[in-house]
Amino acid sequence: xxxxxxxxxxxxxxxxxxxxxxxxxxxxxxxxxxxxxxxxxxxxxxxxxxxxxxxxxxxxxxxxxxxxxxxxxxxxxxxxxxxxxxxxxxxxxxxxxxxxxxxxxxxxxxxxxxxxxxxxxxxxxxxxxxxxxxxxxxxxxxxxxxxxxxxxxxxxxxxxxxxxxxxxxxxxxxxxxxxxxxxxxxxxxxxxxxxxxxxxxxxxxxxxxxxxxxxxxxxxxxxxxxxxxxxxxxxxxxxxxxxxxxxxxxxxxxxxxxxxxxxxxxxxxxxxxxxxxxxxxxxxxxxxxxxxxxxxxxxxxxxxxxxxxxxxxxxxxxxxxxxxxxxxxxxxxxxxxxxxxxxxxxxx
Numbered sequence: 001x002x003x004x005x006x007x008x009x010x011x012x013x014x015x016x017x018x019x020x021x022x023x024x025x026x027x028x029x030x031x032x033x034x035x036x037x038x039x040x041x042x043x044x045x046x047x048x049x050x051x052x053x054x055x056x057x058x059x060x061x062x063x064x065x066x067x068x069x070x071x072x073x074x075x076x077x078x079x080x081x082x083x084x085x086x087x088x089x090x091x092x093x094x095x096x097x098x099x100x101x102x103x104x105x106x107x108x109x110x111x112x113x114x115x116x117x118x119x120x121x122x123x124x125x126x127x128x129x130x131x132x133x134x135x136x137x138x139x140x141x142x143x144x145x146x147x148x149x150x151x152x153x154x155x156x157x158x159x160x161x162x163x164x165x166x167x168x169x170x171x172x173x174x175x176x177x178x179x180x181x182x183x184x185x186x187x188x189x190x191x192x193x194x195x196x197x198x199x200x201x202x203x204x205x206x207x208x209x210x211x212x213x214x215x216x217x218x219x220x221x222x223x224x225x226x227x228x229x230x231x232x233x234x235x236x237x238x239x240x241x242x243x244x245x246x247x248x249x250x251x252x253x254x255x256x257x258x259x260x261x262x263x264x265x266x267x268x269x270x271x272x273x274x275x276x277x278x279x280x281x282x283x284x285x286x287x288x289x290x291x292x293x294x295x296x297x298x299x300x301x302x303x304x305x306x307x308x309x310x311x312x313x314x315x316x317x318x319x320x321x322x323x324x325x326x327x328x329x330x331x332x333x334x335x336x337x338x339x340x341x342x343x344x345x346x347x348x
Contacts, residue, residue: 001344004061012054015189018182019046022116029120037127038116040325041246043316044239045114051329053190055336056232060197062343063225064089067200070218071207081206092199100192107187112166114243117179126163129156131318133250140251148172161251197229221343228339242317 013020026035039046068089115126136157142165143150151162151172162168169175204226207219315324 001062001065004058004065007061008054008058011057011189011193015053015186016049018117018179018186019049021178021182025120034124034127037131038123040316040318040320041127041130042114042116042243044236044243045116047316047325048236048239049186051332052232052235052336055340056197056229057193058340059225059229059232059343060193060200063200063204063222063229064196066218066222066225067203071216071222074216074218080210081203093196096192096195096199099195100188103191104184104188108184110166112164113169113175113180113183115164115247117175117183118163118169119174119176122163122174126160129160130246130250133157133160135249136251142168146172157250160247164247164251194233197226197233200226201230225343228343232336238312239316242313246313246318 022038023035026032115123115130118126133156140157140161142154142158142162146162146168151159154162163174200222204219204223207216313319315328
C-alpha cells in the first residue's frame with residue numbers, strides 16, 4: 001500500500017501545481033482576495049483538485065493494487081487476460097499514459113483555458129466582471145483584427161467573451177505561460193488516472209462475466225474501490241458546469257444541459273453495471289439500497305445542477321461564502337475518509 005499512498009500524494013501535489021503557483025503569486029502581490037474570487041469562480045480547478053481529486057486517485061490505485069497483488073493470485077493460468085493485465089501491468093500503465101498524453105496535447109492545441117490561466121493584468125478585470133456583471137440584452141460580437149489596445153476598450157461583456165475565447169487567448173498572448181504549462185500537466189495527470197479507472201472497470205466486468213469471479217472477495221473489494229473512484233470523478237462535470245454557466249451567461253453564448261445529461265446517464269449506467277454484475281448486489285433490500293446509494297447521490301447532484309443551478313452555485317460556486325464551502329468540505333471529507341477507511345483494512 002506504500003506505493004499507492006506515494007502515487008496518490010505525488011499526483012495530487014503535481015496536479016495542484018497551477019493552484020499552488022497562483023496562490024504564491026497572489027501572496028507575493030498581496031492580493032489573496034483575488035485568489036478567493038478565482039477559487040469560487042472555478043471550483044473545477046480549485047475545490048475539486050484540492051479536496052476531491054486525491055480521494056479519486058486513492059480509490060483508483062487501491063483497485064489496481066488489489067487486482068495486481070490479490071486477484072492475480074486466484075486467477076487460473078488459462079485466464080485469457082492474465083498475461084496481458086497482470087504479468088505486464090506496467091505496459092498497461094504506459095498505454096494509459098500514452099492516451100493521457102494525447103488528451104493533454106489536444107487540450108493544449110484546441111481547448112480554451114479558464115480565466116485563472118490569464119496573465120494578472122487581464123484576470124483582474126475578467127473576474128470582477130463575472131462577479132458583478134449582468135447578462136447582455138442582445139447578441140455581442142468582437143471587432144475584427146482585435147489588438148491589445150482594442151481589448152482594453154471593449155465593454156464588459158465583450159471583454160469576457162474575448163479573454164475566454166481560445167483564438168483570442170493565443171493571438172494576443174493573454175495566457176500566463178507558467179500556469180498554461182502547468183494546466184497541461186494537470187490535464188495529463190487527471191486523464192491518466194481516469195484512463196486507469198476505465199481500464200479497471202473493463203477488467204472487472206470481464207472477470208465477473210467471463211471469468212465467473214463475481215463471488216471472489218478481492219474482486220468485490222475492487223468493485224467497491226472503483227465505484228467510489230467513479231463517484232468522486234463524477235463531481236468534476238458538476239463543478240465545471242458551475243464555471244461554464246458563470247462565464248457564459250455574460251457572453252450570450254447559449255449553454256445546453258445536454259452535456260450534463262449525457263454525463264449523468266454515462267456515470268449512472270456505469271455505476272449500475274458495476275453493482276449489478278455481482279450476485280451479492282441482489283441479495284436483499286438493504287444490500288440493494290446500500291449498493292445503489294452512490295447512484296442516487298450522483299444522480300441527485302446532477303439533477304439539482306441541471307434543474308436548480310443556483311443552489312449548487314450558492315454552495316460551492318461564485319455565490320458561495322467561506323461558511324458554505326466549509327460545510328461542504330466537512331461533509332465531503334466525512335464521506336470520503338469513511339469510504340477510504342472501508343477500503344483500506346480489508347486489503348491486509
